[in-house]
Amino acid sequence: MSVKYTEDHEWISVDGDIATVGITDHALEQLGDLVFVEVPESGRTLTKGDEAAVVESVKAASEVYAPVSGDVVEGNAAIADDPAAVSGDPAGNGWFFKIKMSDPSELDGLMDEAGYKAHIDG
Amino acid sequence: MDRCGDEALESRWQPFLPLTEDETRMFMRGIFQVPRQSGAAPNPCGFGRCTVMLGTKMTDTSENILTTPLDALHRDLGAKMVPFTGYALPVQYPAGIMKEHLQTRASASLFDVSHMGQALLKGDQAIEAFEALVPGDYQILVEGKTRYTVLLNDKGGILDDLMATRIEGGLYLVVNAACKDQDFAHIKAATEGRAELEILDDRALLALQGPKAGDVLARLAPATQDMTFMTFKQVDIAGIPCFATRSGYTGEDGFEISVAASQAVQLAKLLLAEAEVEPAGLGARDSLRLEAGLCLYGHDITTDITPIEADLKWAVNKRRREQGGFPGASVILDQLANGTKRTRVGILPEGRAPAREGTEIQDLDGTTIGTVTSGGYGPSVGGPVAMGYVTPAFSTPGTSVNLIVRGKPLAAQIVKMPFTQKTYKTT
16 A cells, blocks of 8 residues: 655555545644544545545635545545544544545656655755 | 745645735735635725835845744744734744633633734823724723724724723823734824824733733732723833733733833743743634634724724714714714614524635525624634624524535524623623
8 A cells, every 4th residue: 555645735545446535744733723624425526636625723724635536435424523533643544535546547646755755844 | 934834735725814924925015815705805904005114124024024022932932933914923832723722711821912013192182182083982081991992084994993091191002013004104193293102112012811810910910900801000010010901802801911022021931930821822812802702903894894883883982972073973973873784793603614704694595695704613612603794684693694615505693792701800
């Protein structure tokens, strides 16, 4: 299983043709305490770049964009019920949604961990 | 100054507090825009174009940013600094906005508000001259009492809101940072020959806020013990001469303490050393004032909004209603008699999604009835809270409305503000 990153501070963990998407520690640190999360419903078809999820903290709000195209397999209901749950584990239980990729080659343009680290340090 | 975070992140992760570099740049350019959804572009200062005149030409916020006397202390405390109204200020400390907010409601917090403008208006005719600019009755006010008021334009629109205290020989004024240069220029010009404006730019301003603030300050300055809400005293706090006003911007008991810039760090450290006190930043200040139902200038009140529309009727005092003689009196007196086309209300979204500034308010038939001017998450309420303007027919508490958030109607109710109980010391 490999993990990729976008410039928009999302991580994508790939297992076969299923990609799990979440936001990075860095994003979470910038946002602060989360107060609202909306995740996509399963079955929704997303094109890369579509607004897929919403995340809001006390001071900021953002859309989470689909980093790849495909059909949503599952949205994480646990974080929609309890946004604070993302804070403890953004790279694990704090995942946002799982998507069945229609074009895995879209992953090619994404960064690996070292590349992402350089991106945020840059 | 420190970078405020990744620029790409800040540009995409849309900020709502008026605290970001992007927004500060807009202040600088004088085309302040609300962050999202709204097409309105109110001017934050109310004096035509908002040019920032703070001694230096501020074309580049990162190079010409001003600092308060507490700058190094904030950084030592691990604050996340952001540019706000031309100053580097802490948006939060390591505890985070949520904890800082709750700490203020439960105990006490110390805020650095040194960016705000302080001045003295002195002279035999200072009171009369000042009254020509505001709808407040300052003749009736006795020395040592503070009153909230608004500077008005000829249409009755609000140029700024401010605190004015009667002191020996005149008034002590505290105005908003974004407006201070314009305010002071306006007051100076309008009172020329009748009063002297002395700008206190060598003083810092600290806000000690929370239900324990009174105990803390009484320990260090016993003379503050008998001060009630909206009173002023010159006191020594552990030997440091200060102006203390029992007021604030959080809905809690507390003090705003003016101190010589050279002694500000010493005073801040002294207050922070008290067990009940923790530092809090601009983020918590904003969520606290929103829950308290207090207006943020440039957002909830602007040059296009009168104090009557803003539900600040009480700021137009009795004698002034009878006599007029303040800018925009005809408009304001007419609105007092005949009502307004819109009014400021509290709004409680029923779900969990915050409705931010600029959110459209609709009636249940889908007709637009107003706009949210401040909105977010209320940590003490434990859910979203907002305020905004609606047509008077929909302003009764209990009225059901819809908020259009990301294209979808979210159920909400008009409610009476504040959202949290105030703890002011009134007796």
